[in-house]
Amino acid sequence: MIRPLTRLDYDQWLPLWKANCLDQIADNVTAETWRRLTNKNEKIFGLGAFDCDENLVGILHYILHPTTGFIEPACYMQDVYVDENARRQGIAKQLIWELNDIGKTQNWARIYWFAENNNDAVKALYKNLGVEMDFSLFMLPIN
DSSP: OEEEOOGGGHHHHHHHHHHHTTTOSOHHHHHHHHHHHTOTTSSEEEEEEEOTTOOEEEEEEEEEEOOTTOSSOEEEEEEEEEOGGGTTSSHHHHHHHHHHHHHHHHTOSEEEOOOOTTOHHHHHHHHTTSOOOOOOOOOOOOO
């Protein structure tokens, strides 16, 4: 089952979040991320994939924002992570298709994401889901 994350999911979300971030995110950033994900006044959202025993086995975080070129909002799919013991069952793909269905219902302009060039598993997942763009990503750190 896939559904939006709620405050009650924190204890199951935390280990997946830490694994997704390789346990390299500061506690205050984790706390703020969770606050944003569960605050209806924010434009950051989370989906959870639950197994038949209602264990959280996958997460997807996304951000809605205005963009140039469209009146409708764009969706940045920021995090997709599936527990190592639940991989190769199509859970990540199910999460992404659920996000796509939400986007269709809410009339978003597009969903976009980044994939690390050296992560072959992620690239294999995304290869048939979206249109690969020929861009290079640059970042100017502020802090």
